[in-house]
Amino acid sequence: xxxxxxxxxxxxxxxxxxxxxxxxxxxxxxxxxxxxxxxxxxxxxxxxxxxxxxxxxxxxxxxxxxxxxxxxxxxxxxxxxxxxxxxxxxxxxxxxxxxxxxxxxxxxxxxxxxxxxxxxxxxxxxxxxxxxxxxxxxxxxxxxxxxxxxxxxxxxxxxxxxxxxxxxxxxxxxxxxxxxxxxxxxxxxxxxxxxxxxxxxxxxxxxxxxxxxxxxxxxxxxxxxxxxxxxxxxxxxxxxxxxxxxxxxxxxxxxx
Numbered sequence: 331x332x333x334x335x336x337x338x339x340x341x342x343x344x345x346x347x348x349x350x351x352x353x354x355x356x357x358x359x360x361x362x363x364x365x366x367x368x369x370x371x372x373x374x375x376x377x378x379x380x381x382x383x384x385x386x387x388x389x390x391x392x393x394x395x396x397x398x399x400x401x402x403x404x405x406x407x408x409x410x411x412x413x414x415x416x417x418x419x420x421x422x423x424x425x426x427x428x429x430x431x432x433x434x435x436x437x438x439x440x441x442x443x444x445x446x447x448x449x450x451x452x453x454x455x456x457x458x459x460x461x462x463x464x465x466x467x468x469x470x471x472x473x474x475x476x477x478x479x480x481x482x483x484x485x486x487x488x489x490x491x492x493x494x495x496x497x498x499x500x501x502x503x504x505x506x507x508x509x510x511x512x513x514x515x516x517x518x519x520x521x522x523x524x525x526x527x528x529x530x531x532x533x534x535x536x537x538x539x540x541x542x543x544x545x546x547x548x549x550x551x552x553x554x555x556x557x558x559x560x561x562x563x564x565x566x567x568x569x570x571x572x573x574x575x576x577x578x579x580x581x582x583x584x585x586x
Contacts, residue, residue, distance in 0.1 A: 331356050333366060333389050334577060337489050337546060338451055344425055345456030346581040349449040351491050351548070352574045353557045357382040359572060362564065367572025369441050374572060390579055394437035395420050401466040405459070405479050408438035419461040419476050422580045424452075437579040443559040444499075444552050446529050447491035447576025450476060453544075454485045458578035465505075468529050469512050473536045483541035491576045492550035492558050496528025497521040499553075499562070 336350035357366030358381045363374040368386065370379050387393050395408030397417040405419030410433060414420065420438035438460040440447045445464035452458065461467075461476045477483050496518035501509075506525035509532065510517035516532030519525065530547060537545050552560040564571035 333357075333386055337449075337491075337548065338487060340453075342452065342456055343454055345583050347451040347456055347458050347578070349451050349458065349487075349489050349576070349578045351447065351576050352386070354559050354572060354574055355557065357385065362569045363572040366574065367559070368439070368575050369443075369573030372572055373570045386575075386577075390437055390577070392433070392435045392437045392579065394439045394577060394579075396439055397441070397462065399441065399462045401462075401464045403467060403470045403472040403475050405461070405472070405475055408436060408460075410436060418463075418467055418472060419459055419479070421479050422456075422458045422578060424455045424457040425582050428582075432582075434584055435579065435581045437577055439575040439577045441573040441575050442491070442493065442552075443561045443564075443571055443573050444494040446493040446533060448473065448476070448533060449489040449491065449576050449578050450480050451487050451489075451578060452480065452482060452485050453487060454482065456580040456582050457481075458580055460576055460578045463529065463533060465501075465509070465527060465529065468516070468532055468536075469509065473533055474540060477537070477540045477542065484543065486542050487544040487546065488537050488542050489576075490530045490533055490545065490547040492548055492552050492555065492574075493530055494553050494560065494562055495551035496526050496531060498551055499526045499529065500524050501527050 339348035393411035396413040408420040448461040515535035518528040
């Protein structure tokens with residue numbers, strides 16, 4: 331089976347871009363991390379995570395860049411096979427912005443288990459970004475930071491990946507009102523009638539206001555779907571859980 335389900339995969343001037351997501355299926359980790367856990371920090375055996383990451387690298391033909399995510403708004407340049415500290419977004423830049431010795435294909439990952447994996451790809455160049463958007467990052471404006479780093483919002487396709495939905499993300503009332511002040515569309519209610527935040531809806535509204543018209547929302551709720559890791563779902567049974575990823579990859583044409 332393929333580990334990555336690609337939502338977008340297309341040719342662009344000077345190369346190709348693609349963006350997609352793993353699920354919890356296809357790896358070697360044992361329960362409760364079964365089976366494609368890609369996070370070292372959740373209590374899984376390190377050797378299992380190493381094997382899972384090796385399987386991913388073999389499938390995509392590249393060593394992806396990773397992040398030590400801290401729910402902030404810092405965005406950096408992806409580095410193949412390396413983990414950037416205190417970073418919540420990775421950029422894969424246009425060809426004229428990367429060193430001449432850069433590999434012809436690069437990838438960047440964002441790890442999640444309820445937060446939104448936001449993937450951004452340009453339609454006019456092999457350039458992309460992978461962004462971790464939790465509640466704090468959403469309220470801190472990381473979506474706007476990512477768009478400003480990637481540039482040309484009218485040429486960007488945004489993919490809002492599997493994440494907890496507004497029907498399931500219960501929060502205290504003051505927190506919901508704080509989100510409303512940031513973006514009205516984010517204030518919501520759970521399916522059982524309590525205050526909630528709909529981060530995917532808030533992100534979609536922010537993207538629209540920033541000039542991104544091409545937005546794809548997978549519409550998958552991690553708490554509701556057993557195919558994805560969910561921190562909230564696992565916490566109901568006091569179990570640990572793994573992390574799946576959103577991934578972007580660029581292929582740069584080599585001069586003939």
